Amino acid sequence: MTDPAYQRLGLPVTASPYTVLRAAVRALHPDTRAVRGFRAARKRFYRQMLCAHAARQAADDTPTD
Incomplete structure (x- = not known):
C-alpha cells in the first residue's frame, strides 16, 4: 500500500530522488518548515517519501513474466 502523502506529490x-525531495519540501506548509522543533519530524517525512518512491520504482521494475 502506498503512502497517501506520497501519492499527493503526484x-x-x-522522477529522481532530488525531485522527490523538492516536491516533499514544497508539500509542507511554510509555517511547518519554520518550526525548529519539527526538524526531526520533517527529516522523517522526507525519508518516508524517498522510501515510498524507491519502493514504487522497485515495484515498477519487477518483471511480470
Missing part, C-alpha cells in the same frame, strides 16, 4: 515513477 510524481512520475521516473
Whole structure:
C-alpha cells in the first residue's frame, strides 16, 4: 500500500530522488518548515517519501513474466 502523502506529490515513477525531495519540501506548509522543533519530524517525512518512491520504482521494475 502506498503512502497517501506520497501519492499527493503526484510524481512520475521516473522522477529522481532530488525531485522527490523538492516536491516533499514544497508539500509542507511554510509555517511547518519554520518550526525548529519539527526538524526531526520533517527529516522523517522526507525519508518516508524517498522510501515510498524507491519502493514504487522497485515495484515498477519487477518483471511480470
